[in-house]
Amino acid sequence: MTYQNNIAITPQLVADHGLKPDEFDKIVALIGRQPTYTELGIFSAMWNEHCSYKSSKKWLKTLPTSGPRVIQGPGENAGVVDIGDGQAVVFKMESHNHPSFIEPYQGAATGVGGILRDVFTMGARPVAAMNALRFGAPDHEKTRHLVSGVVAGVGGYGNAFGVPTVGGEVEFDERYNGNILVNAFAAGLADTDKIFYSKAEGVGLPVVYLGAKTGRDGVGGATMASAEFGDDIEEKRPTVQVGDPFTEKRLLEACLELMATGAVIAIQDMGAAGLTCSAVEMGAKGDLGIELDLDKVPVRETHMTPYEMMLSESQERMLMVLHPEKEAAARAVFEKWELDFATVGYTTDDLRFRVKWQGEEVANLPIKELGDEAPEYDRPWIEPAKPAPLSGDVPQMDVADALLKLVGSHQIASRRWVYEQYDTMIQGNSLQRPGGDAGVIRVEGHDTKALAFSSDVTPRYCEADPFEGGKQAVAECWRNLTATGAEPLAATDNLNFGNPERPEIMGQLVHAIKGIGEACRALDFPIVSGNVSLYNETNGRGILPTPTIGGVGLLPDWSKMARIGFAGANQVILLVGAPPSRGTHLGQSIYLRDLFGRKDGPAPHVDLAHEKRTGDFVRKLIRSGVATACHDLSDGGLAVGLAEMAIASGIGATVTDLTDHDPILQYFGEDQGRYLVTVALDPQGPELGALWEDASSLGIFAPWIGTTGGTELVLGAARAIPVSQLQSAHEGWFPNYMDGAAA
Amino acid sequence: MKSAVIVFPGLNRDRDMIAALTKVSGTAPATVWHQDAELPDVDLVVIPGGFSYGDYLRCGAIAARSPIMDQVRQHAARGGKVLGVCNGFQILIEAGLLPGALMRNKSLKFVCREVKLEVVNADTAFTRGYTKGEVFRCPVAHHDGNYFADSETLNRVEGEGQVAFRYAEGTNPNGSLNDIAGVFNDGKNVLGIMPHPENLIELAHGGDDGRALFAGLLGQAA
Numbered sequence: 031m032t033y034q035n036n037i038a039i040t041p042q043l044v045a046d047h048g049l050k051p052d053e054f055d056k057i058v059a060l061i062g063r064q065p066t067y068t069e070l071g072i073f074s075a076m077w078n079e080h081c082s083y084k085s086s087k088k089w090l091k092t093l094p095t096s097g098p099r100v101i102q103g104p105g106e107n108a109g110v111v112d113i114g115d116g117q118a119v120v121f122k123m124e125s126h127n128h129p130s131f132i133e134p135y136q137g138a139a140t141g142v143g144g145i146l147r148d149v150f151t152m153g154a155r156p157v158a159a160m161n162a163l164r165f166g167a168p169d170h171e172k173t174r175h176l177v178s179g180v181v182a183g184v185g186g187y188g189n190a191f192g193v194p195t196v197g198g199e200v201e202f203d204e205r206y207n208g209n210i211l212v213n214a215f216a217a218g219l220a221d222t223d224k225i226f227y228s229k230a231e232g233v234g235l236p237v238v239y240l241g242a243k244t245g246r247d248g249v250g251g252a253t254m255a256s257a258e259f260g261d262d263i264e265e266k267r268p269t270v271q272v273g274d275p276f277t278e279k280r281l282l283e284a285c286l287e288l289m290a291t292g293a294v295i296a297i298q299d300m301g302a303a304g305l306t307c308s309a310v311e312m313g314a315k316g317d318l319g320i321e322l323d324l325d326k327v328p329v330r331e332t333h334m335t336p337y338e339m340m341l342s343e344s345q346e347r348m349l350m351v352l353h354p355e356k357e358a359a360a361r362a363v364f365e366k367w368e369l370d371f372a373t374v375g376y377t378t379d380d381l382r383f384r385v386k387w388q389g390e391e392v393a394n395l396p397i398k399e400l401g402d403e404a405p406e407y408d409r410p411w412i413e414p415a416k417p418a419p420l421s422g423d424v425p426q427m428d429v430a431d432a433l434l435k436l437v438g439s440h441q442i443a444s445r446r447w448v449y450e451q452y453d454t455m456i457q458g459n460s461l462q463r464p465g466g467d468a469g470v471i472r473v474e475g476h477d478t479k480a481l482a483f484s485s486d487v488t489p490r491y492c493e494a495d496p497f498e499g500g501k502q503a504v505a506e507c508w509r510n511l512t513a514t515g516a517e518p519l520a521a522t523d524n525l526n527f528g529n530p531e532r533p534e535i536m537g538q539l540v541h542a543i544k545g546i547g548e549a550c551r552a553l554d555f556p557i558v559s560g561n562v563s564l565y566n567e568t569n570g571r572g573i574l575p576t577p578t579i580g581g582v583g584l585l586p587d588w589s590k591m592a593r594i595g596f597a598g599a600n601q602v603i604l605l606v607g608a609p610p611s612r613g614t615h616l617g618q619s620i621y622l623r624d625l626f627g628r629k630d631g632p633a634p635h636v637d638l639a640h641e642k643r644t645g646d647f648v649r650k651l652i653r654s655g656v657a658t659a660c661h662d663l664s665d666g667g668l669a670v671g672l673a674e675m676a677i678a679s680g681i682g683a684t685v686t687d688l689t690d691h692d693p694i695l696q697y698f699g700e701d702q703g704r705y706l707v708t709v710a711l712d713p714q715g716p717e718l719g720a721l722w723e724d725a726s727s728l729g730i731f732a733p734w735i736g737t738t739g740g741t742e743l744v745l746g747a748a749r750a751i752p753v754s755q756l757q758s759a760h761e762g763w764f765p766n767y768m769d770g771a772a773a
Numbered sequence: 774m775k776s777a778v779i780v781f782p783g784l785n786r787d788r789d790m791i792a793a794l795t796k797v798s799g800t801a802p803a804t805v806w807h808q809d810a811e812l813p814d815v816d817l818v819v820i821p822g823g824f825s826y827g828d829y830l831r832c833g834a835i836a837a838r839s840p841i842m843d844q845v846r847q848h849a850a851r852g853g854k855v856l857g858v859c860n861g862f863q864i865l866i867e868a869g870l871l872p873g874a875l876m877r878n879k880s881l882k883f884v885c886r887e888v889k890l891e892v893v894n895a896d897t898a899f900t901r902g903y904t905k906g907e908v909f910r911c912p913v914a915h916h917d918g919n920y921f922a923d924s925e926t927l928n929r930v931e932g933e934g935q936v937a938f939r940y941a942e943g944t945n946p947n948g949s950l951n952d953i954a955g956v957f958n959d960g961k962n963v964l965g966i967m968p969h970p971e972n973l974i975e976l977a978h979g980g981d982d983g984r985a986l987f988a989g990l991l992g993q994a995a
Binding site: 274 | 789
């Protein structure tokens with residue numbers, strides 16, 4: 031078979047590769063000639079938005095990425111953070127939005143596979159996973175199909191691989207009708223002196239291909255992920271990869287076994303743009319050239335062209351640079367696990383990326399420039415408009431009716447239908463499974479230490495005010511970790527936005543990043559890894575701006591951990607961090623949106639200094655053993671927070687109103703920085719007095735709002751609601767909806 | 774009692790099982806790689822859970838035809854004890870060591886949650902840590918745990934005391950016939966169960982209801 035590598039590079043062909051005319055001119059100037067067909071493919075893979083961050087780089091650089099515990103920030107496969115005792119947590123979140131919309135099961139499954147690979151590539155054994163999923167309106171014709179496929183795909187891969195899913199998010203909004211979001215998070219544990227990086231070192235060393243064989247699946251996937259959807263998306267199905275968790279599990283074990291032998295110099299998984307991206311990255315980082323011989327690449331299909339091999343996104347593959355004297359031992363490990371092992375090239379000293387195929391050189395490009403010279407744009411953006419303040423009277427509804435409706439709504443209802451399809455207990459370290467504020471796992475091999483994980487963002491706030499929304503996403507994540515008693519260590523960001531070539535979308539991105547940066551600085555919560563997903567649009571309509579934040583926290587002693595369920599009867603309920611009237615802010619609330627169909631008003635403001643003080647105070651209450659339960663307030667405000675604590679425990683509570691304030695604002699306002707904390711202290715006793723003195727010296731208001739006990743939730747003057755009724759409303763929505771009941 | 778855990782590629786609760794056996798007995802079990810020629814000299818052989826060979830054929834079907842399974846059959850024929858949990862249960866059924874079949878869950882979905890188990894036969898080495906009729910908590914995590922047997926087999930299994938555990942209090946998670954969660958062979962020296970007692974043996978797991986199975990088993994003939 032002959033392969034036409036010198037076919038004419040027409041403007042149409044360039045456009046089909048997602049490259050703009052000026053970007054193509056830059057390529058020609060860089061290499062001093064027309065690229066070959068294979069080279070054009072390589073450039074399109076390296077220079078698309080997904081791999082080059084060309085629209086976001088300028089702004090990502092403004093994020094805080096370092097701190098006393100940060101071992102590795104953004105730029106590697108995952109971030110690495112010191113957790114003491116010679117151990118580190120390695121984590122990242124990444125989107126698989128476009129593939130999951132086209133083929134939900136495989137799209138979601140390979141999203142999970144990709145993020146797990148990022149983590150074990152660095153030498154860490156994955157110990158926890160989360161998934162932030164956003165779907166279209168429940169009544170949209172595709173939503174059930176997508177929910178069922180994505181959840182099965184996440185479970186199908188993660189369960190077989192053997193990592194517990196400890197948390198996540200599921201949200202519905204019509205703005206995701208044509209473009210769902212699947213953001214997968216994974217974390218692993220490694221020894222701080224055994225972290226593996228992608229930087230190659232040494233000339234003339236073997237470049238080794240490991241794992242599964244290369245097929246035609248996913249060719250052009252990264253380029254597809256950097257384009258908007260039109261009505262022709264069904265035609266893009268072949269760009270979605272197919273996952274094989276059985277191979278991934280063997281690859282994990284083989285990689286960790288191989289790393290322990292000391293044979294590995296550099297390692298990079300083949301994710302987006304497969305062989306191209308991994309080889310270029312290893313060489314460019316190490317100031318080395320790479321020469322590949324494609325005839326050595328294990329393939330599972332015949333007649334694959336070099337173009338296809340270089341752009342394939344077949345899953346479960348790794349590239350490594352190995353110590354030559356340990357090559358035989360390394361091969362034995364992979365043969366034991368029945369995985370492919372092939373030396374496909376070597377490192378060179380001339381900084382060229384050469385690709386050979388059947389004796390012919392099909393690509394010869396400057397390796398550094400492939401990555402470093404990718405276009406970087408300062409795209410025009412406009413200041414997002416601030417929504418007008420809410421006008422008119424507070425819309426009224428019976429407090430008990432409103433609460434019951436919200437608890438049984440698509441926004442607040444239990445996600446049990448989803449998380450029971452995920453293995454949440456495997457590895458035997460899950461201390462808090464999904465359903466609480468954060469997932470918590472014990473650090474295996476350590477008597478008391480544990481890690482907390484949470485994934486958060488409130489897209490409707492980000493739409494109303496990207497800056498405050500960006501701050502709020504970080505603050506809520508930090509708050510959820512704090513609510514277990516954990517010290518938030520660091521975060522990963524997964525920025526999902528529309529088309530950055532539109533100035534209003536770019537304005538959202540810029541402001542959200544500014545807000546995230548400000549909050550991360552104020553809360554000592556650096557961003558150590560992340561992913562940007564742009565062009566989340568269908569037929570010109572963008573998604574809600576969705577900067578998902580995945581955070582990790584450390585608990586020194588899990589016996590002093592808080593949970594959301596009330597711990598017993600006759601305990602004092604404190605609303606820590608509240609304003610004097612308990613709640614004031616109804617703009618962009620779930621109360622307005624889901625009960626009155628209103629999406630107006632400003633997003634709630636996050637006072638970061640107050641947030642920090644309040645969180646530190648709450649954490650101290652938990653760690654000293656004073657707090658018996660803790661839950662932060664978010665969607666639905668105080669009423670929903672209390673209901674969730676009652677639902678989780680089966681224990682009721684009686685709360686007293688502030689009679690001179692509107693009960694709707696008190697119970698459903700979404701003011702930020704508030705926690706419900708229960709304490710088993712005498713309301714008249716000196717301990718509680720001392721607690722209030724501490725709080726007030728810090729400028730924190732922590733009023734006693736009620737007492738736990740009984741089998742009903744009593745919110746002031748509202749009628750008592752049996753906890754069992756709250757439970758059945760909360761549990762009912764999801765299974766009923768998936769069984770076909772009206773949304 | 775000396776024990777060994779067999780590891781097939783794709784199993785993923787092997788580490789959980791090894792941890793449970795080690796924590797309860799104070800001694801780590803031997804681990805046996807599926808390509809090993811023979812079993813070490815042990816009293817108990819355990820096949821843990823997971824997705825051997827990706828469950829890409831019928832669950833457990835490929836592992837059941839692995840050469841090491843001949844050794845397991847011989848061990849069982851000598852009266853040696855064999856415990857299969859989840860995928861291990863599926864493998865033992867596919868290997869012909871236990872009666873019945875495990876079909877896809879009635880919901881057609883993977884299910885991970887806590888259920889209640891009732892001890893049906895406490896008069897065996899595996900169940901002596903419990904009392905007959907006792908109900909205890911136990912996690913499940915599987916896609917294919919729906920126990921089925923033809924009526925003749927089912928009558929025999931029920932009649933000969935081969936039902937070890939039943940899902941209790943309406944917690945049957947998968948549609949199993951007669952709520953069967955675990956069955957013995959006719960010699961009561963081979964047990965297969967779908968639930969995961971190894972994930973409920975200590976405070977960190979939120980309870981230790983699963984511990985009695987290992988304690989009863991390992992405490993014997995120590």
